[in-house]
Amino acid sequence: MALSDKDTRWKTIMLALVAAEVASAFEVSMAFAALPTFYRLFQDPALVGWVITAYLLVAAAASAICGRIGDLYGRSRVLIGMLILAALGSLISALSSSLEGIVFGRAVQGVAAAVLPLCFGLVRENISQARIPLCIGIVAGTASTAAGIGFVLGGVCIDYLSWHWIFYISTAVAVLGLLLVIAFLPVSAGKASEEKVDILGGVLFAPAVAGILFALTKGSAWGWDDQRTLWLGGGSLVLLAFWAWYEARHSNPLIDVRLFANRQLAMSNLCYALIALGAMQFAQVLFVLLQQPTWTGVGLGMAATAAAALKLPSSLVAIVAAPWGGVVAGRHGGRRALLYGLFFLVTGWAALTLHHSTIWFVGFAVILNGIGTAIAFSAVPNLIVEAVPAQRVSEVTGLSQVIRTTFMAIGAQMIAFIFATQTISDPAQGPGTYPAGPAFQLAFLTITLLCVLSVFAALALPKRRPDASREAVAQPASHS
Known part of the structure; x- marks a missing residue:
């Protein structure tokens, strides 16, 4: 695009990118509000957890490969493909009446996770240099703000419409984003390259992790010594080991496991993984606790909209906490x-x-979690910037994004499994099977211990002066 075009068309380009990111953020957040409803309808907390897990596993694979594919074939083309799949997945979930159909649709929606890094790359590609920092800030702010709106909008759907409307709205927003991208975003030129994309390495870990998690989910029902459990779990472990072996020997791996030989990168990503495994499950735990009926002895009986509104303060404090964390890191x-x-x-x-057991105290914990997560997630990219050469920052932060999303998927199923260990139901109170008090207690304790382990991993980081890395700290980490 000519410089004059970049100067005159940047507002319509940003409109298209913001709409695309709103669609992506809604895919992430709106489904959390429906989890208590799905517990009541399908009466299996462990299987309901796959509504979140399936999305996150596909999201991890999409994050791994879509940036590289965008470089080769054009980011705008890949973005259009992602939005088509996001709309299709949302429609599948909206029209489904079975849990299996909802989960399949959610898996297709997982490709929407690739929208944010693609938007960052498209800003660099289509916006003049002077406006790039502003526009990257707009896209990043849209991701956070739209996710918060998505929580509330999902609650409104549950309270006043039905859970199907969560996915109808996601479909409509994805289609709107698609139309604006087609109308206003210039077509990207691909880059000719003889280098082959390591697609196998980028996606192979996802079915391996999914197989292990599904074996753990169904183990109690099938029997831990049942052939289905053993074959699925064992085969998935073998597949995961093969993936690690394949990537370690690939000349240009998409997920370079050899980077973990660097102590700072290894400990930083271990912290990322532990936080994603535990503290990042806050929405899943929070919405169930707040909306669960009071007759269960642990639920607070709030409406879905009110529960979503209680989470908003964590998004607001993050606006201040994340930049402050960057200042401390600098x-x-x-x-x-x-x-x-x-x-x-x-x-x-x-x-x-x-x-x-009290709403105000849970709200206080929401704020603490929002502050801690915002600071931690601004600190890890800074640790990466300190440890790697400038030309490899995008590659390594991309790897960290894959790790975070993968462990969020594992954590989502871990929480679902914990919730299924002790359940409560009462036909006199209506249909539904809910986590009992001891299950919540175990979930809180597990996440607390994971946070403590993160502290030990952080203490194992080498003490390093920021020095020359300060300039890089101010730059947003993204795939390009």
Whole structure:
């Protein structure tokens, strides 16, 4: 695009990119509001967890490969494909009456996770240099703000319409984003390259992890010594081992496991994984706790809209906490910023472990979790910037994104499994099977312990002066 075009068309281009990112954010957040309803309808907390897990596993694979495919074939073409699939997946879930259909649709929706890194790359491609920082900030802010709106909108659908409308709205927003992208976004030129895309390495880990998680989900029903459990679990472990072997020997791997030989990268990503496994499950735990009927002895009986509104403060404090974490990382290094964030996380989850029966106290814990997560997730990219050469920052932050999303998927199923260990139902109170009090207690305790383990991993990071990395700290990490 000519420079004059970049100067005159940037507003319509940004309109298209913002609409695409709103569609992506809605796919992530709106489904959480429906989890208590799905518990009541399908009466199997472990299988309902796949509504979140299936999305996140596909999201991890999409994040791994779509940036590279966009470089080769054109980011705008890939973005159009992602929005088509997101709309199709939402429509499948909206029209489904079975849990299997909803989960399949959610898996297709998972490709929407690739929209954000593609939008960052498209900003660089289509916006003049002077406006790039502003426009990247707009896209990043849209991701956070739209996710918060999605929580509330999902609650409104549950309270006043039906759960199907969550996915009808997601379909409509994805179609709107698609039309605006087609209308206003210039066609990207692909880059000719003889280098083959490591698609196998980018996607093979997802079915391996899914197989392991599904074997664990069905193990109690099938029997832990049942051939189905053993073959599925064992075969998935073999597939995961093959993936690690394949990537370690690939000349240009999409997910370069050899990077973990660097102590700072290894410990930083371990912290990322532990936070994703535990603290990032807050929405899944929160919406169930707040909306669960009071007759269960642990639920707070809130409407879905009110429960979503209670989470909004965590999004608001993140607006301040994340930049503050970046300032701390710039002055004292990412290690100290990460430890500050983990302090808030440990405090919040330990408090919930001790007490979670009053709305105001849960709201206080929401704020602590929001502060801690925002600081920690601004600290990890800074730790990466400190440890790698400038030309490899995008590659390594992309790897970290895959790790975070994969472990969020594992954590979602871990919480669903914990919720299924002890359940409560009462036909006199209506249909539905819900997690019992001890299941919530175990979930809170598990997440608290994962946060404590994150502290030990952060303490194992080398003490490093930021020095020359300060300039890079200010730049948003993204796939290009």
